[in-house]
Amino acid sequence: MKVVTTIKEMQAEMLVQKKQGKSIGFVPTMGFLHEGHLTLINRARQENDIVVLSIFVNPLQFGPKEDFSTYPRDFERDRALAESEDVDFLFFPSVAEMYPHPSSVKVVVQDRTDVLCGKSRPGHFDGVATVITKLFNIVMPTRAYFGIKDAQQVAVIEGLVTDFNFPVQLIAVDIVRENDGLAKSSRNVNLFPDERQQATILYKSLLAAKDAITQGERNSFTLIHLIKEMITSESDGEIDYVEIFSYPELITMEELNGRIIIALAVKFTKVRLIDNLIIDIEE
C-alpha cells in the first residue's frame, strides 16, 4: 500500500493506472475506520483492479459550533487497517494541501438538504459536495462507494454525480446489521443493556411498514404513525424524526409510489441512532 499526501502525486499515480486500463474503486472517508468502512473497502476490492481509500477530515462540512477539532483521528490505526484490507493507495492530504487558500469556487447543493439530519446543519452538504468534487477530480475513480446508512449524503452525492455528469459510478452499499437487525454503528456500545434490547424495534418498525406497503398501504402518514407507535410502545427512546420521502429526490409524498425511503432517528440516553429502508413500490 502506498500512502500519498499530495494532490499532484495522487493524480499522477491515478493517470498511470488509468492508462493501463485499470478500474479504480474509491472509498472516501474521514478516517477512524470502523466496520462500515471496511465493508465499503471489501466491496471496492471485489469490483475493481485498484482500491483507493482517502482519509480527510474536511473542515468545510463542519459548522462553526461543530466538532472539527475534536473529531476522532488515529492515522496509524487507520493505516494498519487499510493495509490489512489490501488497499492499494491511501490518500491522506493535509488541510493546507486541500485548501491552500480561500477557494474561488464552491458547490452549492440546491435541494435534498433541508430535510432529515441536514435541516439542522446549514452548509454541511455544500462542504460535502465540494470536497467530493475535489476528490473525484484527484482520484478519478471508476466507482465510488458510500454507505446507505447516511442516506441523505448518498442522495446528495447522487445528485452531484448525475447533475455534474461525473464519469463515476456511485455505489450505495447496504446497511450492515447485527443478527437481531440493529444497524451496526460504533455508537451502539453507548447503549445501556436494556436500550440495546429495545433498539431492535427500529429495524422491526421499518420492516412492519414495508409489510404494510406490500399489503397495499400507500398513505405516508399512516405508515409514519405505525412506526412511531411501535417505537414508543416498545422502547424508552425519544423519536427525533420518522419521515418518508421519494428517493433520491427526498421530496415529501402523501401517496407513495416509485422508490421511497423511510428514515428515522431515535435518541437513547447517551446515543442517537439512525436507520432507514429504501423500498421500490411497483404499481
Added chain:
Amino acid sequence: MKVVTTIKEMQAEMLVQKKQGKSIGFVPTMGFLHEGHLTLINRARQENDIVVLSIFVNPLQFGPKEDFSTYPRDFERDRALAESEDVDFLFFPSVAEMYPHPSSVKVVVQDRTDVLCGKSRPGHFDGVATVITKLFNIVMPTRAYFGIKDAQQVAVIEGLVTDFNFPVQLIAVDIVRENDGLAKSSRNVNLFPDERQQATILYKSLLAAKDAITQGERNSFTLIHLIKEMITSESDGEIDYVEIFSYPELITMEELNGRIIIALAVKFTKVRLIDNLIIDIEE
C-alpha cells in the same frame, strides 16, 4: 468528424480515446464560430491527438434580461467550419440533454466576478463555471482552450480548475490582432470608418502603459490616467472602464507587482470594444 448529441455517447467515445492513451484538446464554445474560435481549434489541433469542439448556448449564464433566445445560432455553418478545421468530435447537446431537470447542485464563484464585465452580470460566472464543470466531466479533456480576450472568464475558469483540482491543463490563447493592433472581433465591422481608425488607440494605450511599467512606473492610478488620457484625446469613444488588477486573482492593487492585467472597455457608436494586456512585472 463525428457529431455527438448525447452525454452518454460523448463520455463513451472519450473513454475509448483515453484508454488508447490519446490526449484530448477541448474547445468549448457557444457556436457561431469566428476567427477567434478557429485560432483555439488550430492550437488544440497542434497540441493534441484528438480535438473536441462543443457548441452549446448555455441558458444558465444568461441573465433574465439578456439575449439567450436571440443569441445567434447557425449549426450548419459551424459544422462545416469545424469539419474544415479537422475537428474530430463536435459535441452539440440540446438544453434538455444538459439540463433534463432542475439541477440539485451548482457551482458558485466566490471571487473574481465583482469587477470588469462581471459587475453588471450577477450569476453569469456561476452559470459559466457550472457548465464548464459539466463539460469537463463529459469530455475529460487533457487540455482546454480559452481566448484571453475574455480575461475575466479565463480567470474564473483558472480558479475553477485549480480549486476543484480538475485534471485539465488550461490554455489561455493570446488575443489575435489586426495588422494595426486592433483586437479581432466580429463586432469590428460595426465601427464607422473613422471609428475603426480611432480604435487602434486601445491597444496603443495598453502598450504605452506597458512601456511606462518597463521604465519603472508602478502606480496603478498613474497608468490608468495615462491610458484614459490617450483614449480620450485620440478617439470619440466613451470609456466604460480602464482597470488594473493582479492576475488571475483580479484584486485591485495600488503598487503593481507580479502578474497583472490591464483591461479596458470603450463604447463607440454601435459597438463596445474590449481589450487587455497581461504583464509580468519582475522586481
